[in-house]
Amino acid sequence: MSKKIVLLPGDGIGAEVIYAAKEVLEAISQKYHKVFEFSSYDIGGIAIDNHATPLPDETVEACKSADAVLLGAVGGPKWDNNPSDLRPERGLLGIRKALDLYANLRPVKGFKNLLHASPLKEEIIQGSDLLIVRELTGGLYFGRPSERLDDGNAVVDTLAYTRKEMERIIDKAFQSAELRNNHLTSVDKANVLESSKLWREIVEEKKAEYPNVTVDHVLVDAAAMKLITNPTQFDVIVTENMFGDILSDEASVLTGSLGMLPSASLAEDGVGLYEPAHGSAPDIAGKGIANPIAMILSAAMMLRYSFDMNEEAQAIEDAVEKVLNQNYHTADLKNDNNGKLVNTTEMTQLIVDAI
Amino acid sequence: MSKKIVLLPGDGIGAEVIYAAKEVLEAISQKYHKVFEFSSYDIGGIAIDNHATPLPDETVEACKSADAVLLGAVGGPKWDNNPSDLRPERGLLGIRKALDLYANLRPVKGFKNLLHASPLKEEIIQGSDLLIVRELTGGLYFGRPSERLDDGNAVVDTLAYTRKEMERIIDKAFQSAELRNNHLTSVDKANVLESSKLWREIVEEKKAEYPNVTVDHVLVDAAAMKLITNPTQFDVIVTENMFGDILSDEASVLTGSLGMLPSASLAEDGVGLYEPAHGSAPDIAGKGIANPIAMILSAAMMLRYSFDMNEEAQAIEDAVEKVLNQNYHTADLKNDNNGKLVNTTEMTQLIVDAI
Ligand SMILES: CC(C)[C@H](C(=O)O)[C@@H](O)C(=O)O
Numbered sequence A, B: 001m002s003k004k005i006v007l008l009p010g011d012g013i014g015a016e017v018i019y020a021a022k023e024v025l026e027a028i029s030q031k032y033h034k035v036f037e038f039s040s041y042d043i044g045g046i047a048i049d050n051h052a053t054p055l056p057d058e059t060v061e062a063c064k065s066a067d068a069v070l071l072g073a074v075g076g077p078k079w080d081n082n083p084s085d086l087r088p089e090r091g092l093l094g095i096r097k098a099l100d101l102y103a104n105l106r107p108v109k110g111f112k113n114l115l116h117a118s119p120l121k122e123e124i125i126q127g128s129d130l131l132i133v134r135e136l137t138g139g140l141y142f143g144r145p146s147e148r149l150d151d152g153n154a155v156v157d158t159l160a161y162t163r164k165e166m167e168r169i170i171d172k173a174f175q176s177a178e179l180r181n182n183h184l185t186s187v188d189k190a191n192v193l194e195s196s197k198l199w200r201e202i203v204e205e206k207k208a209e210y211p212n213v214t215v216d217h218v219l220v221d222a223a224a225m226k227l228i229t230n231p232t233q234f235d236v237i238v239t240e241n242m243f244g245d246i247l248s249d250e251a252s253v254l255t256g257s258l259g260m261l262p263s264a265s266l267a268e269d270g271v272g273l274y275e276p277a278h279g280s281a282p283d284i285a286g287k288g289i290a291n292p293i294a295m296i297l298s299a300a301m302m303l304r305y306s307f308d309m310n311e312e313a314q315a316i317e318d319a320v321e322k323v324l325n326q327n328y329h330t331a332d333l334k335n336d337n338n339g340k341l342v343n344t345t346e347m348t349q350l351i352v353d354a355i
């Protein structure tokens, strides 16, 4: 049976890394006799340029009838001064909402022979392997009102959640912990925010349903410290949208492998969207030197989560590991050990060959 | 002329470190012929125990008629399950609001011979010296509504600011940058939040008034990354309450000197409140081993900001530096170089002697 994959290259290096992921998926298709049908749509800045909106209806429709979506990245200085509704980020927020992608899964794991690029001391970062589960369609980023008041002399944003929205992401996190090392850290600001108090109550209620999972609660400010001082204490971290935005970006630089980190955004049972943790990197766009690995590993996550193709996903992950162990690296990764510098196409080809 | 100083020891190690700061101030008083009058009031958990409220009226009155306030720390597991209005943190939030302490200044600077305790590689943290200016009386922590809705099936918190509240903290940050290295990094989430858009507009408007200060804007998620990958790029960081809470705690662990970091919370022209960046550390409370230096340096900030006693403040800071250079350290600071381990009283006495 064929799988329909919608590609949303977006802006900056988006197109370069999406093309790399497609090449890798075609290698998988050949080797494992799978049929992938690709189609490509605009989102973000390029959609503003071509269609005067960051999220054209046809993009939403295509995603809704796809089996999975791969997204490159959105945004760039060209659109930075646009009015709110003509900002590339609106496309990303819009597609998350339209597909009800409430669960953002961001694994952070160091690659052994890239750890030297970590800003942290080796003894601190070594062995860290965590998964951040971020709520993605609620809270401050979507709350209403979000507007100027009092003739522009005041402003308000709204952090709103329903109990149901909290329950489903907390369930997802418990389930993720069961598939990993059975430990869940719930992050909130329950000593101040009412929303965090409800969050913490729900985590406490749900504990009974997942007796194998140990749980602790950490305040968001303390979590920002512990990620740095003791990252190995974490297995799965679950938190609301904005805290998750900040903490997952913080976590993404710990291992020195930002260009390697994939992410999955999942709906309750609909289509999933997969994108690299890094952004559109306008400074290197078009140069052909972007690191495609985060995007390629996002494609592997797609095979695993959306298509149940575990063997195929593993084949991609093993190929990446193999190429890195051969000391190949892209320009974003300094390499102390006489590494071999390659560009986007070369890195992609190496991974394809390893498959 | 005598200066009235209100001491708010609070909970956990609060009393131990407040007592240390008082000793040091008495040494200053002797040496420089200054008169300090001390009085002590309850706040936080101990106030809940003694007065059934985390912030008794007499505490507020005493602070309002003081020349400055020194606060130890609030909170502890004993009160963690109390209802919202009987939580120790409410005392802290309440006194901030009552004194209109809108500007929280948190310097983060490594001590040369403690840098080995940093989780970051030495080449990354070396030379970093930054000041976080956090808005302290607005935003999510004080916004209304903050409540359950729909029979407890939904919840809302409110991120509200007036233009005036933003202007005064942004002014404070520009002025702080002028006293330092003339660079200001404004942190927001202007690609999503309306409040951040207004914030960014005001920073842009104010630029003209401070022509010597260079300004950049960084998104909060990117800031959480850059603090780790490149902390030396920052001079002054200014941001709203919640972002400031997270980023200042994140920054506080970078240099390996959390137990050394002071903070000042200032009003437009009223009384200032000074407290260590660390918390109440219930696990070591009562053991006499807490590191008093953050509190002692907070007292130095008080001399400088509230009393204009620059020479006296410098005398404290020099004394601390001297004692550290003699390789004395408290239990929180691992010391690789045959350091001499001392307890709270001994460390305090060493600093007093050095004055
Ligand atoms: C681009 C932006 C709206 C987005 C977010 O904050 O959610 C991004 O930072 C991310 O983390 O995916």
Ligand SMILES: CC(C)[C@H](C(=O)O)[C@@H](O)C(=O)O
Binding pocket: A191, A192, A221, B089, B092, B093, B245
């Ligand atoms: C105790 C808590 C309310 C407080 C805050 O979040 O403001 C603390 O974390 C701080 O940073 O001073």
